[in-house]
Amino acid sequence: MSTVAQVFKETARRMTHDLRHRSWIQNALGKYYVGRDEKKARFQNWQEARQAAAEIKWDAVNHLDKYLEQFVSKIEARGTKVFWASTGQQACDYIVGVAKKHRVRSIVKSKAMTGEEIHLAQALEKSGVEVVETDLGEYIVQLREEAPYHIVFPAMHLTRHEISDLFNKKLGSAPTDSPEELTMIARRTLRKKYCAADMGISGANFAIAETGMISLTTNEGNGRLSTSLPRIHVALIGIEKVLPTLDDLALFLPMLATAGAAQAVSCYNTFIAGPRQEREPDGPDEFHVVLLDNGRTRLLADAEQRDTLHCIRCGGCLNVCPIYKNIGGHSYATTYMGPIGSVLTPHMRGLTEWKHLSFASSLCGACTEACPVKIDLHHHLLQNRRNAIRCKSPWWEKLIFQGFVTLMNHPLLYRLGVKLGWFGQKFHGLVKGTKLDPVYAWTQSRELPPLARNSFKDYWRRKQS
Amino acid sequence: MSEREQILGRIREALRVAAPKPGLLSGPGQRVPPHEKRPTDFRPWLPVVGDSFEERAALFAKNSAELKTDFQLVANRDELQTKLLALAHAEGWKKIATHAGELTNYAFAALGLPVVQTGGRYKLDELESSDAGITECDALVAQTGSVVVTTRSAGGRALSVLPPHHVVLARRDQLLRDLPAAFTALKQRYGSSYPSMMCLITGPSRTGDIERILVLGAHGPKKLTIFCM
Numbered sequence: 001m002s003t004v005a006q007v008f009k010e011t012a013r014r015m016t017h018d019l020r021h022r023s024w025i026q027n028a029l030g031k032y033y034v035g036r037d038e039k040k041a042r043f044q045n046w047q048e049a050r051q052a053a054a055e056i057k058w059d060a061v062n063h064l065d066k067y068l069e070q071f072v073s074k075i076e077a078r079g080t081k082v083f084w085a086s087t088g089q090q091a092c093d094y095i096v097g098v099a100k101k102h103r104v105r106s107i108v109k110s111k112a113m114t115g116e117e118i119h120l121a122q123a124l125e126k127s128g129v130e131v132v133e134t135d136l137g138e139y140i141v142q143l144r145e146e147a148p149y150h151i152v153f154p155a156m157h158l159t160r161h162e163i164s165d166l167f168n169k170k171l172g173s174a175p176t177d178s179p180e181e182l183t184m185i186a187r188r189t190l191r192k193k194y195c196a197a198d199m200g201i202s203g204a205n206f207a208i209a210e211t212g213m214i215s216l217t218t219n220e221g222n223g224r225l226s227t228s229l230p231r232i233h234v235a236l237i238g239i240e241k242v243l244p245t246l247d248d249l250a251l252f253l254p255m256l257a258t259a260g261a262a263q264a265v266s267c268y269n270t271f272i273a274g275p276r277q278e279r280e281p282d283g284p285d286e287f288h289v290v291l292l293d294n295g296r297t298r299l300l301a302d303a304e305q306r307d308t309l310h311c312i313r314c315g316g317c318l319n320v321c322p323i324y325k326n327i328g329g330h331s332y333a334t335t336y337m338g339p340i341g342s343v344l345t346p347h348m349r350g351l352t353e354w355k356h357l358s359f360a361s362s363l364c365g366a367c368t369e370a371c372p373v374k375i376d377l378h379h380h381l382l383q384n385r386r387n388a389i390r391c392k393s394p395w396w397e398k399l400i401f402q403g404f405v406t407l408m409n410h411p412l413l414y415r416l417g418v419k420l421g422w423f424g425q426k427f428h429g430l431v432k433g434t435k436l437d438p439v440y441a442w443t444q445s446r447e448l449p450p451l452a453r454n455s456f457k458d459y460w461r462r463k464q465s
Numbered sequence: 466m467s468e469r470e471q472i473l474g475r476i477r478e479a480l481r482v483a484a485p486k487p488g489l490l491s492g493p494g495q496r497v498p499p500h501e502k503r504p505t506d507f508r509p510w511l512p513v514v515g516d517s518f519e520e521r522a523a524l525f526a527k528n529s530a531e532l533k534t535d536f537q538l539v540a541n542r543d544e545l546q547t548k549l550l551a552l553a554h555a556e557g558w559k560k561i562a563t564h565a566g567e568l569t570n571y572a573f574a575a576l577g578l579p580v581v582q583t584g585g586r587y588k589l590d591e592l593e594s595s596d597a598g599i600t601e602c603d604a605l606v607a608q609t610g611s612v613v614v615t616t617r618s619a620g621g622r623a624l625s626v627l628p629p630h631h632v633v634l635a636r637r638d639q640l641l642r643d644l645p646a647a648f649t650a651l652k653q654r655y656g657s658s659y660p661s662m663m664c665l666i667t668g669p670s671r672t673g674d675i676e677r678i679l680v681l682g683a684h685g686p687k688k689l690t691i692f693c694m
């Protein structure tokens with residue numbers, strides 16, 4: 001067993017037993033479910049809307065070359081500098097280079113999962129630049145020096161008291177238990193950072209091919225400030241983010257907000273079409289768009305799972321996943337967590353090393369049902385299981401299945417097995433719950449249902465006669 | 466070969482195998498027959514909006530209440546002036562920021578307060594220390610309770626997001642039905658040359674990052690007031 005899998009199992013086990021964590025997450029998500037269902041009900045037809053969104057994304061992803069070229073030629077025509085990056089390293093190097101060239105000392109960053117994916121902040125900090133996360137949740141986890149807990153709500157796992165202690169320690173603010181005051185402390189601190197920053201970094205939720213714009217969704221306004229005040233703006237965008245037309249946003253913006261944050265539409269949806277244009281009073285002098293592949297073309301080549309590139313990172317599948325809700329976001333130890341993370345990570349970081357994530361699922365299908373762009377998530381988990389076994393199947397597993405086949409093909413053997421099992425379970429108590437227990441994996445947290453004295457087959461035969 | 470050519474090459478190579486069309490999932494409510502053509506009209510599925518001005522205004526008001534936007538219909542300029550003065554007084558405005566425009570010019574004349582104009586280059590700390598940013602807009606969207614602003618209609622990028630109170634002055638004919646109408650309007654107005662920033666503002670800045678409890682004024686304005694004449 002590889003080490004990431006061991007660590008995963010260990011943390012997952014610990015978190016599942018953490019009742020405080022569980023009630024906390026249930027509580028936070030409870031409000032989300034109510035709001036989401038209410039917003040969904042406002043749609044005249046949510047299922048049709050999902051189908052349409054899936055079809056539009058299908059069109060975009062399956063003509064990716066055409067739309068990307070259209071997007072790039074449009075946005076370049078407005079004075080934007082576009083950089084194509086095959087790997088995360090290339091993207092980091094480029095952005096560090098831009099920062100160096102312009103003698104950038106401080107950077108404000110609005111939330112970008114692509115940035116997390118390629119460890120952009122670390123790369124910039126190593127080159128001696130200060131990088132401040134401006135999304136409140138991201139800022140909090142940055143101060144705590146930990147990874148985001150959720151792709152939409154990064155600090156969902158923390159209580160106001162923990163945040164108050166953190167601010168007290170790191171910012172020297174007076175302790176308070178009011179979320180409002182805590183937000184204002186962050187607001188004041190970050191205001192200064194915005195005004196002083198030389199560079200703003202953002203991601204993008206969509207890249208519009210028709211008009212050459214990026215669409216950026218935030219609630220706090222950090223996306224707008226980070227792209228308005230500093231003299232340079234860099235947007236780091238996965239190549240799969242394209243949408244064919246501007247009108248498509250009329251469908252995607254409300255769907256993203258509904259599925260992601262139980263809102264009718266998010267507070268700020270900003271469309272940026274270039275650096276400051278002539279006769280405009282403000283905005284960055286330079287705008288760089290970095291288009292990131294980093295494994296996406298590999299995923300594209302897998303026709304069966306190509307639809308994972310439709311993902312709009314709403315986080316909806318995380319919120320409904322029974323596994324996520326029990327083990328929490330940090331157990332995954334990945335950039336993208338929850339169902340979509342479990343599907344993507346083996347593709348991005350290695351099928352066999354990360355295959356444990358494909359098994360971290362009850363295959364209930366809640367994720368697939370929640371996904372606004374209809375990604376077939378739970379079947380992809382199954383496909384990843386199959387693929388992982390195909391490329392390297394452990395000998396003991398083969399042995400078990402061979403044994404199983406023999407047993408099932410020989411009625412006599414099977415019946416003998418059942419009888420032996422019934423006899424054997426009498427002695428189970430001696431080893432139950434210890435490492436000697438052959439079914440320890442089950443009994444450590446559950447009761448094993450007893451084998452009946454008479455099998456169903458016996459019962460049926462008697463009933464017939 | 467450039468990185469661009471390499472990435473595009475990989476994409477074309479990958480796309481040689483066709484992917485299954487969406488919509489074929491099983492499960493409750495999952496199976497919706499695929500549309501014959503790629504959908505372009507989303508109205509039949511999006512939230513309903515009435516046709517008349519009254520219906521639109523009522524929906525906008527309802528959405529505003531939910532979003533904690535202060536939305537007020539005003540009959541004429543005199544009423545606008547009274548309301549603006551009352552607002553300035555209640556909040557103790559000492560300095561406002563605005564841009565040149567028919568309605569904004571009128572408003573700042575009516576207020577008679579020191580003003581920061583963002584028409585040309587301005588000083589950032591001057592704008593930051595203003596008590597309110599007063600702007601015009603491109604449209605109001607009844608369906609979502611949103612305001613559409615652009616660098617051209619609303620005095621640049623920062624004016625509508627930096628000061629703690631954003632006041633929008635709109636005309637009645639700017640109140641559009643829904644998001645599709647808003648995008649059509651943007652296309653008609655700017656299609657040949659878009660402003661570098663356009664934004665759909667829906668309520669005052671907000672966050673739920675601490676215990677999922679709603680707090681207004683995370684980074685942007687704590688208050689959003691819309692006067693519709």
Ligand code: SF4
Pocket residue numbers: 259310311312313314315316317318340367370371372373374375377
């Ligand atoms: S897979 Fe679907 S539900 Fe999950 S984050 Fe992506 S778009 Fe949202």
